[in-house]
Amino acid sequence: MGGISIRLNSLFRRRRSFRGGLYLPVRRDLAVPRGIRDFPDPPVLCVPMIQHDGPAARIVVQVGQRVQAGQVIGRGEKPDSLDVHAPLAGKVVALESVDTVRQSDVPAVRIATAPPVAESSEPSMALASTAPLTIEQLAELADEAGLIDFGQSATPLGRRLRQAATERLNDLIINALDFEPEPDDRNDLLDTSLDTIISSAVRLRKTLKARRLWLLVDRYDPHRVRRCRAAATGKPVRVLGLPNKYPQTHPNLLTHAVTGQEPPYGSSPARIGAFVLAIEALLALENASLHRRPLTRRLVTVTGDAVRKKGRYLIPLGTPFADVLQHVGLTGPVLRLIEGPLLTGRAVASVESVVTRQTARLLAVGRDHDYLANPGPCVRCGRCQDDCPVGLDPRALLDAYERGQIEEALPLWPHACLECGLCSFVCPAELPLSEAAARLKYLIPLKVQW
Amino acid sequence: MVSRHPQHTRDPQPILLPEPGTxxxxxAPFCHGPAGVSFISWTFLVGASVVLLSGLILFGWPVIRVAAISIAVALLAESVFSLLTRRGRSWSESHALLIGLLFALTLPPLIDWRVVVWGSIVSVAVGQNLGGGLGNYTWHPVALARVAMQMLFHDQVTRAEQPVLAAGHLLWGNLTRGRPLPALQTWASAAPPAGTEAWIVPNISETLQSALERVSPSSSSAALAELIRDRLPPWPEAIAGLGGGAIGTACVLASLVAGLLLLWRGFLRWPMFLSAVLAAAAMIFILPLHVLSENGEITHFWLPGAAVWEGLPVGLVYLTYQLTAGEFLLVLVLLAPDPTSSPLTTRGHIRFGMVIGIVAMLLRIAVGVPAAGYWALLVANTLVPVINRRTRRRVFGT
Structure with a gap:
């Protein structure tokens, strides 16, 4: 009886979506061709020692030293710091500071690559055993390979795996939904590497000892859903089509959609026994665990109206944006350069900034009508509140932030903010709502809330 | 611009990269949704213009006079207020334009110009600016001004009989050359004699309020049927605006077209509209009609919506007349969706609509207050903070 009631409960339970959110308009102008385009090795790389949310790695090479592709050049010795590897073979020409999009004055190693340089085919990470890995070993491997979760926050993947190991894991959720409708990077990856994704997910499930394994795909693409279901036949993978309402891809919302449970305020899905992983992170983890290869290149989608050859490029980490733009070509002057999605990305101050592990997308905007916010008085339309995926009151948060009344923001649950940018997107008065909410999150420690 | 040409590229042409600091x-976000504040104002303006056009067709040039005075005074009042408060140019000008136009829609076409001036000043100066300015006022400025004018100039703004242009004279006719519509004739069937360009028709909502008099209490259903048959225009004529009324309240069809536009743009929330109509319909169905018998006794005719006369559902016909008469739909379509004075969430809008529907019909049928729709909107505006508090969403994960 108990089983039947549970099944009936799950049948009638309202799930698979969340309140609020928005179906974003599809930006066909940002679409890129399928497949991965060639990207030649740049002459110079400037590899920063911080490419994630965490402390810097310690530089372990000297000027004049020759390095091989995949060789460790920065050792992550502090907690949450990650190893950094030479993306290409070459010679260290300088130890300097570089400005990345997220941080300035980051210690970096400048490497002059020697053309033509072939990447070493030898595994560069010394973990000889081929026996099935434990979670702790997998986390260590992820740290050594310099893996991050490729989410908004760029958390080290090893840290997330260790967190998951402390909880009883019920659901391993592999996310193939795209963050924004265009460009559909994950769809492309799904098309080209579906079998690898499924086999890797099954292996990871075994390592994590998860009870259920889910592969989430866009419900409104029935052909792809069918293809995934066919590929998953006979394997312990449940393919689930979800409506890709923005920001469905946030781990907490995905967990809610799959399990019907909400991760408690300020906590990750691991707290309720779920582990969410994007498919690119899964493939990187597979690369590290099976082939012992560190993360030295990043699949970057380069698009925008100013770009001549839009596409997905596998670019060595540390490549200056100037070289990327040089290769893809420009149709005219660039007014704004954005790293990341339109709703949550960051403006690039200089083309001397470099590609890091966090660079998933580079958008070059050249049109005169590039969007400039022009904040006006709030008209209390309530759209920010109605569309907020977590039910916050962004206007009240902005008021508290502008008045400097930080304690007033405490009962407004600022740490529930997903930083999806939707409130600012829909605000007719173009108020900096998401910015205020994000700043409040960092001003108010989570423990104060509790 | 700096020219760069790294060796690794095969592209022979150097490209111009942006210089540092340019x-x-x-x-983020680096894109924005389609609706800005000006866009909202202009969409409401287009909707209001549709209603104004219907008034122009039904009443002729006096509509232009009223609208022009109202808009000009509203803009002037806004400019004076901006000067006094040393506020720069802002979106509030397009909002003042909207307020001026909306206020004109609530007035009859042959109203004294001084009432228009006073009302427009009250709406912009008191309703909008002294009420806290754009984005802060509690009560809808137009409803506030209309109610104020109702109290100050009752005879001017509410008339038991009003002219509407006759067939063949629509748009161009002279509204002052009117004569009463012959008894038992409809607008379409009556042929205007020479020199007559308009018919003076009874106000439908006034007629509905004072209808059941001098009848035997035992024949309430028959009296209701008689009222619908003899004293009200056919329903198609009534919703087309041929029953007369204020500039914006006469033509129900125009209000519905404006509503569809706002619905399409997402500014009119259908749950609010639906809840208001359903709540109003329920009230009309239940609330008693006051029946004055021949011997002077007042009795109450409960559940008029359920009235059946000789097998005909006269109660439901009465319900449709009540719903479409007067200012109710104009309030629902163009005034209630105002972002500033309405609730924040969809659940709040449902309650907001229910309050409007219930209060409007309570005041109109049970109390007999003229312009009950505007009063209802003000009551609902007053309750918005409470509604917002009660309909606040639970934060995810809490």
Missing amino acids: LRLGV
Whole structure:
């Protein structure tokens, strides 16, 4: 009886979506061709020692030293710091500071690559055993390979795996939904590497000892859903089509959609026994665990109206944006350069900034009508509140932030903010709502809330 | 611009990269939804213009006079207020334009110009600016001004009989050359004699309020049927605006077209509209009609919506007349969706609509207050903070 009631409960339970959110308009102008385009090795790389949310790695090479592709050049010795590897073979020409999009004055190693340089085919990470890995070993491997979760926050993947190991894991959720409708990077990856994704997910499930394994795909693409279901036949993978309402891809919302449970305020899905992983992170983890290869290149989608050859490029980490733009070509002057999605990305101050592990997308905007916010008085339309995926009151948060009344923001649950940018997107008065909410999150420690 | 040509590229042509310091910065999001404040104002303006056009067709040039005075005074009042408060030019000008136009829609076409001037000043100066300015006022400025004018100039703004242009004279006719519509004739069937360009028709909502008099209490259903048959225009004529009324309340069809536009743009929330109509319908169905018998006794005719006369559902016909008569739909379509004075969430809008529907019909049928729709909107506006508090969403994960 108990089983039947549970099944009936799950049948009638309202799930698979969340309140609020928005179906974003599809930006066909940002679409890129399928497949991965060639990207030649740049002459110079400037590899920063911080490419994630965490402390810097310690530089372990000297000027004049020759390095091989995949060789460790920065050792992550502090907690949450990650190893950094030479993306290409070459010679260290300088130890300097570089400005990345997220941080300035980051210690970096400048490497002059020697053309033509072939990447070493030898595994560069010394973990000889081929026996099935434990979670702790997998986390260590992820740290050594310099893996991050490729989410908004760029958390080290090893840290997330260790967190998951402390909880009883019920659901391993592999996310193939795209963050924004265009460009559909994950769809492309799904098309080209579906079998690898499924086999890797099954292996990871075994390592994590998860009870259920889910592969989430866009419900409104029935052909792809069918293809995934066919590929998953006979394997312990449940393919689930979800409506890709923005920001469905946030781990907490995905967990809610799959399990019907909400991760408690300020906590990750691991707290309720779920582990969410994007498919690119899964493939990187597979690369590290099976082939012992560190993360030295990043699949970057380069698009925008100013770009001549839009596409997905596998670019060595540390490549200056100037070289990327040089290769893809420009149709005219660039007014704004954005790293990341339109709703949550960051403006690039200089083309001397470099590609890091966090660079998933580079958008070059050249049109005169590039969007400039022009904040006006709030008209209390309530759209920010109605569309907020977590039910916050962004206007009240902005008021508290502008008045400097930080304690007033405490009962407004600022740490529930997903930083999806939707409130600012829909605000007719173009108020900096998401910015205020994000700043409040960092001003108010989570423990104060509790 | 700096020219760069790294060796690794095969592209022979150097490209112009942005110089340091020339790239635009800022924070995400780097795109924006389609609706800005001006866009909202202009969409409401287009909707209001549709209603104004219907008034122009039904009443002729006096509509232009009223609208022009109202808009000009509203803009002037806004400019004076901006000067006094040393506030720069802002979106509030397009909002003042909207307020001026909406206020004109609530007035009859042959109203004294001084009432228009006073009302427009009250709406912009008191309703909008002294009420806290754009984005802060509690009560809808137009409803506030209309109610104020109702109290100050009752005979001017509410008339038991009003002219509407006759067939063949629509748009161009002279509204002052009117004579009463012959008894038992409809607008379409009556042929205007020479020199007559308009018919003076009874106000439908006034007629509905004072209808059941001098009848035997035992024949309430028959009296209701008689009222619908003999004293009200056919329903198609009534919703087309041929029953007369204020500039914006006469033509129900125009209000519905404006509503569809706002619905399409997402500014009119259908749950609010539906809840208001359903709540109003329920009230009309239940609330008693006051029946004055021949011997002077007042009795109450409960559940008029359920009235059946000789097998005909006269109660439901009465319900449709009540719903479409007067200012109710104009309030629902063009005034209630105002972002500033309405609730924040959809659940709040449902309650807001229910309050409007219930209060409007309570005041109109049970109390007999003229312009009950505007009063209802003000009551609902007053309750918005409470509604917002009660309909606040639970935060995810809490």
